[in-house]
Amino acid sequence: MVNDTTRLPGLDGLVVTMVDDNNDNGLSVVHMETADERARVCRRCGVVATRVKEWVTARPWDLPVGGRFCQLCWRKRRWVCE
Numbered sequence: 001m002v003n004d005t006t007r008l009p010g011l012d013g014l015v016v017t018m019v020d021d022n023n024d025n026g027l028s029v030v031h032m033e034t035a036d037e038r039a040r041v042c043r044r045c046g047v048v049a050t051r052v053k054e055w056v057t058a059r060p061w062d063l064p065v066g067g068r069f070c071q072l073c074w075r076k077r078r079w080v081c082e
Contacts, residue, residue: 013039014074028070034077042081049079
């Protein structure tokens, strides 16, 4: 899914799935997922993974977007190399 919101953070290979402005701490939370198929390729052997090992969420802070600080909530897959 590529649309204008995916370009806002300027992070290639990620797509914005939701933006939450209604939270108690006053920060915008931008939910993203990895969309780049190259993330499935093993760095060691070059095999394209077909099974997901697990989902993990990274939450980097202090990223200004539109003059306000926001939190990224990056949901990404960890793949199993076979």
